[in-house]
Amino acid sequence: MKSRFILCRIQETFDLQGLYKKGDIMLGGIFEVSFKTIVPDLSFHSKPEKWNCESLDFSVFQWALTMVFAIEEINRDPTILPNITLGYRLFDNCMRLQVALRAATTLITGMNEVLTESDCKGPPPVVAVIGDPLSSHSIAISRILGLFHLPMVSYYATCSCLSNKLEYPSFFRTVPSDAFQVKAMVQLIKHYGWSWVGIIATEDDYGQYAAKSFQEEMNKFGCIAFIENLPVISERAKILEVVNTIKHSTAKVIVLFSTRVDAAPLVKEITEQNITGRQWIASEAWSTATVLATEENFGAFGGTFGIAVRRGDIPGLKNFLLRINPNPVSIQNLATRFWEKMFDCKFKENLSMTNSSTLPEVKYCTGSEDVDSKQTPYTDVSESRASYNIYKGVYALAHSLNKLASCENGKGPFENKSCASITNVQPWQLMHYLKGINFTTHLGERVAFDKNGDALAIYDIVNWQRDSSGKIEIKTVGVYDKAAVTGQELTLTEGDIFWNFPSESVCSKSCLPGSRKANKKGQPVCCFDCVLCTEGEISTQVDSPECFKCPPDFWSNPERNTCLMKQIEFLSYEETMGIILAASAIFGSCLSFGVLIVFVYNRHTPVVKANNSELSFLLLVSLSLCFLCSLCFIGQPSQLNCLLRHIMFGVSFVLCISCILVKTVVVIMAFKATLPGNNMMKWFGVAQQRGTVFIFTVIQSIICITWLITAPPAPSKNTKYQNAKIIFECDIGSVTGFSFLLGYIGLLSLVCFVLAFLARNLPDTFNEAKFITFSMLIFCSVWISFIPAYISSPGKYTVAVEIFAILASSFGLLLSIFAPKCYIILLKPEKNTKKALMGKSEK
Incomplete structure (x- = not known):
């Protein structure tokens, strides 16, 4: 009968450095205690030698001892896993993936060279692993442990890829992803x-x-x-x-x-x-x-x-770290290495295999050296970060095992509501409880895992x-x-916070309100130029991607960060230009009335009689109205003054030109009447003169009424010519109506000018045709030059040009026609006699 022993035999073991303690349930651990590795020759001409790990890190060794501390603390706690002792097997991965995989393989297969049949069917060597701290190591190890559904709780592997439960179903961590x-x-x-x-x-x-x-x-x-x-x-x-x-x-x-x-x-x-x-x-x-x-x-x-x-404080940890006592002949060779590194000595037992005669003089370790006398990161627990995560990981496994042990038959989570056996617990059973773990540490921090196994x-x-x-x-x-x-x-x-350097880091400085970002070609979006918003647009935010147009009645300020109400511009009585033009208009009107008074007072004198006193009186009244109509163009436009300004302008000027035209015709007919056999004057007497002026004026009135009925002038806000200002003006309404109004005045003026020009050389002592010719020349010149000036003048200056044309033409008519007469009446009364006029005529 074959022996039931030697059924399971391990072919080879790895020579690893670690810490070990037997227990009813074993937990594994992987730590990066050594950070320098001597790689053996891998030519495979002979059996490769072991990997040598050097340069022990005191702070990481503290991490490993924290796991030991947590396990021993749990073993002393009667409320967690009573009658169950936790053991541990910890290995150093030397910060090498190859060594880490060897350690993981050793943890899941065991260390004994010969296993009995009962051992083959017993609990696994470890039910869970604390580690590995490196993400790349954890990825490789988790792929292996995941095949056996063996939980791995990492305290430092943070790669977000490990949250994939399809690839790493048994991976958990107490550090965030x-x-x-x-x-x-x-x-x-x-x-x-x-x-x-x-x-x-x-x-x-x-x-x-x-x-x-x-x-x-x-x-x-x-x-x-x-x-x-x-x-x-x-x-x-x-x-x-x-x-x-x-x-x-x-x-x-x-x-x-x-x-x-x-x-x-x-x-x-x-x-x-x-x-x-x-x-x-x-x-x-x-x-x-x-x-x-x-x-x-x-x-x-x-x-x-x-x-x-x-960071978290772990009560009692420092005292535990100070109580370490290595046994150089035990399998706890990691503690031995730590001790030799700490006190720069060697244990005699570790030198027994070497020829001491070939070694230089060495200091021997006694094992009773005082750890507290050395100030190293090993005893510094003020920054317990990784240690605290290890501590939480061990307690998470312990609480999971405790829940498993507390299961009541018939109320279990497994098939047929069965429970797992704490004496023969399987890793996949532990995983079930580990997923739902939720407890609070002594610091008041909640420990739990989400659906991805993340803390x-x-x-x-x-x-x-x-x-x-x-x-x-x-x-x-x-x-x-x-x-x-x-x-x-x-x-x-x-x-x-301590700042060692200025804390600004931008490719381009922020664009202030009033500008927008313009990306630089071929560069990231953070690299840009700041472009000032165009007129009429603003930006109110820092780094605005675009500028926004102001509402129609608003305009941007010089900084381009606020929309301001546009300045409303019109020719007012309060500004200098308006005052001068208004004063000129009143002066012209007063002057016309003054001349009228002079003519009325001297109506029986030859000069007044010789110049058709009735038409002269009417002409002076119409000129006064021409001066006064310009006042309607000054001030804020309203519905009423928009109507009045064009009606008064059109009617008063037609009345004025009509009087001059009739006077011209009278002069011509008076000359013709002096010729033998010509009695034309009887066909153009006073009644006909009045009727002609009336008809000419009525025609203009009809034009005005038609214009006002079809499309009357009205106040309007003009924003076309000046973006920053609103020109408050009178919109003419119908261009055709306004054209007819001006065209009719121009027609009468042209006819009057032609007739006066033809009669300028008539042999008369006081030939009024010369003065009319000169006045009409001024009138036509003013209004012809008015057209381009009117078109090119912006804003309120358009109205000012129109007023200036009215005043200039009115003054031209008044002075050209009546100045010579007033000169004789007021300054040369001796010439204001019939004899004087006749005498000149005889000459």
Whole structure:
């Protein structure tokens, strides 16, 4: 009968460094205790030697001991897993994926060389794994553990890709995903208005996924100046290339997604080249790295902002760390390495296999050295971040196991409402309880996993600065809580922040209100020129993408940031021009009445009689009306004065020209009547003269009435000629009606001028035709020159030109026709006799 022993045999074991303690239920752990690895020869000409791990990291060893502390604390707690002892097996991954996979394989297969049949059917070597801290390692390990549905609770792997439950069904973490880390970074960047940012990311899953996610979020409000990849295996040429990009970029804010080990070469090179003036944003993987936050690096990296996993105090941890007591002959070789590194000594038992004669004199370890006498990161529990996440991860597994153990038969979650056996628990059964875990730590922080196995998103915002003693510290200056009220996720204590450099980082400075952004061709949208809004358009916001037109009655101010009510312009009595024109009109009207009074008073004198006194009186009245009609053009247009100004203008001028025309005709007929046998005057007597003036005036009146009935003039706001002003004017309504009105006046004026011109040389002592000719010449010249001046004059000056033409033509008629007569009547009365007039005639 074959022995039931030797049924299961392990062909080979890995030589790994770790810590171990037997228990009823075993938990595994993977930590990056060593950060330097000596790779063996892999030519496969002989059996490869083991991977040697060197340069032990005291702070990470503290993380491993935190897991041990949490397990021993749970074992002492009678309320959690009573009568069940948790054990542990922890391994060092040496920051190498190959070693991490060896550690994971060892955890799920066991360590014994020979297993009994009962062992083959017993519980697995471990039911869950705490670790791995690196995202790239976790991705590879989770693909293996997921096949066995064995839970893996990471305390530092943040790649958002690990939230995919189809690919990583058994992965959980007590640290938030990079998706939330990126949101925290973006909130911080947006808070300070940085829109021009550079990205550096390691060439692994952690860096590339984080950089892609950050770029997507950043593009919503800002721009990426550059993206550089940082080699995982340090290559100086590549490092120098990244540094050169930083030196020549205009971006002053740089986000670095990297582990502390991968970031170290870049930090060193930047410090050596003394590249300052940059605001660094650190990912959680290196934001709290005390090995980087040193006095040497502070000149370039002082004031660095970092996203850090939540810090928590673990009571009793420091005392536990001080009680470590290594046994050099036990399998706890990781503790032995720590002790030898801490006190720079060697245990004799570890030298037994070597020839001591060939070794230089060494210091031997006794095992009783005082750990508290050494000031190292191992005993510093003031920044318990990763340690706190490990602590929460162990307790999450313990609470899950406790729920599994507390299951009542017939009320279980498994097939036929069965329960799992705590003495033979399977990883997939533990996963069921782990998914729904929800408890509160002693600090009052809730621990739970969402549907993707991610922890609740809450971060500390840290800042690299000096403390009161001058030492470099990584100080918490704020918190990002994704569960907070929208818009209040980020809280900062501004007074605690240290700024090493100016905090502005933009490709182009913001465009002030009154201008708009104009993108530069071929450059990101954050690079733009600021273009002043055109007249009549404004922008009221900073960085406005476009300008907006003001409403029709408004216009932009000189700064182009406000629409102001347009200035309403019209010729008023309050301004100098209006006063002068009004005074001139009144003066002309008074002068006309003055001449009328002189003529009425001297109506029996030969000069007045010889010039048809009745027509002269009517002409002076019409001239007075011509002067007065110009007053209707001054002042704010209204419906009434718009009607009056054109009616008075048209009628008074036709009346005036009609009188002059009749006077001209009378002069011609009077001359013809002196010829023998000509009695024309009897056909053009006083009645006919009055009738002619009346008919000419009635025709103009009919034109005016027709115009007013069809399309009367009305007040209007003209914005065509001056954009910044509203010209308040009288719209003529019908262009045809206004043309007929002017055309009729022009026709009468032309006829009058022609007749007067033909009669200018008639042999008369006092030939009035000469004066009429001269007056009509002035009248026609004024109104002909008025047309281009009227068209080209802007705003209120159009009305002023029209008034000037009315006054000039009226003064021209008044002075040309009546000035010579008044001269004789008032200054030369001796010539105002019939004898004098006849005498001149005889000559």
